[in-house]
Amino acid sequence: MISVSKALSIISEVSYTPKVKTVPLKGTNGLVLSKNIDSSIHMPPFRQSAMDGYALLLHDKNTYQIIGEVKAGDPDDYSLLPGQGVRIFTGARVPNNANTVVIQEKVIRSEDIITVHGEVNKNQNIRAIGEQIKKGDIALAKGTKLSPAGIGFLSGLGVNEVQVFTPPSVAIITTGNELIPPGQKLQEGKIYESNSLQLQSVLEQSKIKKINKYIVQDEYESTKETIRQAIINNDLVLISGGISVGDYDFVKEALSELRTEELFYKIKQKPGKPLFFGRNNKTLIFALPGNPASSLTCYYIYVIPVIQKMMGTITSLGLKRTMKSLTEDFVKKGDRAQFLKAKTSEESVEVLEGQSSAMLYSYAVADALVFIPENINQIDKNSLVETILLPQ
Ligand SMILES: Nc1nc2c(c(=O)[nH]1)N[C@H]1C(S)=C(S)[C@@H](COP(=O)(O)OP(=O)(O)OC[C@H]3O[C@@H](n4cnc5c(N)ncnc54)[C@H](O)[C@@H]3O)O[C@H]1N2
Numbered sequence: 001m002i003s004v005s006k007a008l009s010i011i012s013e014v015s016y017t018p019k020v021k022t023v024p025l026k027g028t029n030g031l032v033l034s035k036n037i038d039s040s041i042h043m044p045p046f047r048q049s050a051m052d053g054y055a056l057l058l059h060d061k062n063t064y065q066i067i068g069e070v071k072a073g074d075p076d077d078y079s080l081l082p083g084q085g086v087r088i089f090t091g092a093r094v095p096n097n098a099n100t101v102v103i104q105e106k107v108i109r110s111e112d113i114i115t116v117h118g119e120v121n122k123n124q125n126i127r128a129i130g131e132q133i134k135k136g137d138i139a140l141a142k143g144t145k146l147s148p149a150g151i152g153f154l155s156g157l158g159v160n161e162v163q164v165f166t167p168p169s170v171a172i173i174t175t176g177n178e179l180i181p182p183g184q185k186l187q188e189g190k191i192y193e194s195n196s197l198q199l200q201s202v203l204e205q206s207k208i209k210k211i212n213k214y215i216v217q218d219e220y221e222s223t224k225e226t227i228r229q230a231i232i233n234n235d236l237v238l239i240s241g242g243i244s245v246g247d248y249d250f251v252k253e254a255l256s257e258l259r260t261e262e263l264f265y266k267i268k269q270k271p272g273k274p275l276f277f278g279r280n281n282k283t284l285i286f287a288l289p290g291n292p293a294s295s296l297t298c299y300y301i302y303v304i305p306v307i308q309k310m311m312g313t314i315t316s317l318g319l320k321r322t323m324k325s326l327t328e329d330f331v332k333k334g335d336r337a338q339f340l341k342a343k344t345s346e347e348s349v350e351v352l353e354g355q356s357s358a359m360l361y362s363y364a365v366a367d368a369l370v371f372i373p374e375n376i377n378q379i380d381k382n383s384l385v386e387t388i389l390l391p392q
């Protein structure tokens with residue numbers, strides 16, 4: 001059994017070459033650029049008025065003659081003489097030889113003559129050509145994770161497709177004779193299957209769209225064949241259940257027989273002790289413990305950094321961690337490190353009731369996991385604890 005920190009360091013060292021693809025910009029929120037994007041234009045492409053008012057060619061008086069009008073989108077240029085100006089609106093092209101824009105609130109107009117009140121400075125309220133970015137400069141660099149603002153920025157530069165690291169295709173294999181799909185009548189000895197939809201939901205949160213689901217009974221040959229197929233057809237395989245030591249837990253044996261390289265098996269942690277991580281050719285494989293809270297916690301702590309890597313993220317792998325003060329004393333039983341379902345407020349964090357690996361009722365309202373290292377058994381109220389923030 002290895003420590004949490006050893007498992008995380010194995011995860012951070014695993015190598016993977018993400019695939020790249022050119023895709024429409026639409027739908028790329030959360031994806032990572034696999035190559036620099038250079039701007040093909042100056043932005044702004046022309047001198048833009050930042051306000052509604054008057055574009056003027058300054059002279060030594062405060063009265064100006066208005067000789068025309070430029071609206072946003074108009075291509076027109078006016079050649080102004082000193083003391084002349086045009087009516088102008090936000091976003092419109094400032095005439096080439098205008099050297100200031102005065103907001104209309106500072107102006108009194110009478111017919112085509114305006115009188116300007118207050119100080120007027122050269123180049124005020126004019127956005128210079130290329131002041132945001134110049135043609136040929138890098139707009140967004142390789143490795144940037146696209147956000148709504150990033151997508152907006154690129155759209156504004158006329159970009160409509162980008163090269164990104166493609167999200168992996170992921171298999172979810174659910175094992176267990178006791179499982180029946182929600183919607184059917186519950187029979188004696190059975191439970192409703194919940195891990196696959198839970199895993200699908202967190203995968204979707206991680207921007208994974210290609211999800212292939214497989215179901216197997218606790219039977220060796222079909223477990224092995226299903227895992228074989230999943231490995232062939234997916235970049236990442238998540239297996240739920242059957243990874244412990246019972247007579248009907250066949251996942252470990254099947255993985256070995258399929259010549260899967262074991263990167264680790266069993267971590268000194270609660271929940272999620274019998275977590276397996278390995279590689280078979282190019283496919284990475286997690287066998288997640290079947291207990292619903294164990295499988296989800298293992299996803300948050302170990303699968304997320306691997307998925308981030310598979311999607312091209314290089315640094316800051318894993319969920320955000322912060323320190324918060326504990327609302328109550330906490331006593332840890334046993335010598336495994338623990339990830340506790342918790343709820344945060346501004347400064348503090350409350351460890352929730354119902355920490356069993358089989359229970360989800362508290363997880364359903366949790367927004368964080370509190371990490372208690374293996375060598376710590378008691379933490380006093382108000383002490384700072386490492387708090388892992390769950391994706392919302
Ligand atoms: N003798 C030992 N027994 C167990 C050990 C051990 O060290 N020695 N470890 C325990 C720990 S810790 C865990 S965690 C579990 C993990 O077992 P498996 O990964 O083999 O999972 P299963 O036995 O298949 O299932 C465990 C539990 O979860 C329920 N389950 C499974 N799949 C689903 C699903 N898709 N949806 C909802 N619920 C599911 C299943 O019915 C069981 O109740 O092993 C302990 N045993």
Ligand code: MOO
Pocket residue numbers: 269270271272273274289291294357358
């Ligand atoms: O690791 Mo198990 O998840 O403690 O129940």
